[in-house]
Amino acid sequence: MSTEAPKRDQWQWENATAGAAAGFATVAVMHPLDVVRTRFQVNDGRVSHLPIYKNTAHAVFAIARSEGLRGLYAGFLPGVLGSTISWGLYFFFYDRAKQRYARNREEKLSPGLHLASAAEAGALVSFFTNPVWLVKTRLQLQTPLHQTRPYSGVYDAFRTIMREEGFSALYRGIVPGLFLQVSHGAIQFTAYEELRKVIVDFKSKGSTVHNQNPDKLLNSVDYAVLGATSKLAAVLLTYPFQVIRARLQQRPSGDGVPRYMDTLHVVKETARFEGIRGFYKGITANLLKNAPASSITFIVYENVLKLLKPARRND
Template structure:
């Protein structure tokens, strides 16, 4: 069977549902994480915060609730489409590798390969949305805002930098595909061993606690291994500072901040992405199971 025969819209819908739900709930932490990540101590107009709570209260005081939700629209579009496409591509590739039988157990390396391929395909489509989200999140000076929303940012970035402006940070994003690959590999391996231990089919629905636990552990491992690329990517997308590419960004970060510079915003990121992943995966697993079960019942009747 061809790869296209394994594409199921249920995974797209379920992935979008999970991504949008977690993004709306936790977006303020994403704003704070990005501002921490781009602060290299050299650009004076970049706000400086003394911890997560100070950042939250300062933004709320100076910019209001709106400041905590800057970049929400492209973030919702980006997260929804990214998770939807990722789950769509990943499940199609994985099922193709299983030759259509979702209960066939695959080795960890195969899960890693499937997740990497899905990540690259998703990144090509969604990178422009992440550029816009980053720039909107970094509009900390309310008197000199460059963009009036997502569409305005898309138009102005194109006028200024052309199509290549939409793909700033793309190269570290490619390296970042390893993040999703590691996460999905760990998640799938835990599900596999759990199903094997309890002697149940690999495709069987698990409980809420299992999904939440596996999602949290897989995300913690993936973040710990791959976080530096997110800092480099955010800095390349920052409209307030210019680097001559990925290597220049890495060299300058190391020169002025040392290894700690590559982990700025990590604490905020962990506080945000861990519950976000738990919400996303739990929503995805339940919505996809519901849709696929409904589809099967319709085919039977």
């Protein structure tokens, strides 16, 4: 009896495990910048319960001074949970899609198929994780200036949202979230895979390792460069979706009416009052967070995967 299917399933779970470990490490290190980014994104300068920050550095020091470490790590638990689940599921679905597309193909996957694999994974992950990201956003936006009763924690946030706004509120921002997950992941992973091929081909010239295992040619510095470069491309092209989603996921005011009704409303209002700059609010904090964060993610992911590969070969 063939053991190909069990081995394939095991390999997919190894990718999921490596992705989850990478996601946890990323959030643990970079979360304060995520808080700053979210507060910049939703502050439209008109109706806001948030303090005014001059720049990223000022925001970090102001939050630390007025809210302490707790403020800098607001929403940390759903951030860790969401990122760990997201990366775990993303790598799992991404690897499954690549394997499906690779069947009956002798050549390597084309950039188009890498793009399709990443887009498919992003869409699936978005449906699973949107409620977690909504709660994270709500907790990150709570400040001493907040006018409504604050959520006491993750469970209280879920319970209060369900009671006050209904189940559908957990999926506010799902439309820009889908566009974000599909486009961002597709761009990032396609860029990563193609740049990875370039580095492997460059390093393999004159090397005897290439034909046996090209992964041995790459080290943590290579993974860091690949992760940061591919993330930079994805962030610059997809950032407006993050702003739109964050604004939709804000907590309604005391009268229960959301600040923005839907995606089109956010786009119209932001373009009208803030122009193109409004769609890129918080991008400095985002780049400071995501460039090194993506490096950490791929360093952890690739190295955890290498640790798991010997176990797979010995089974």
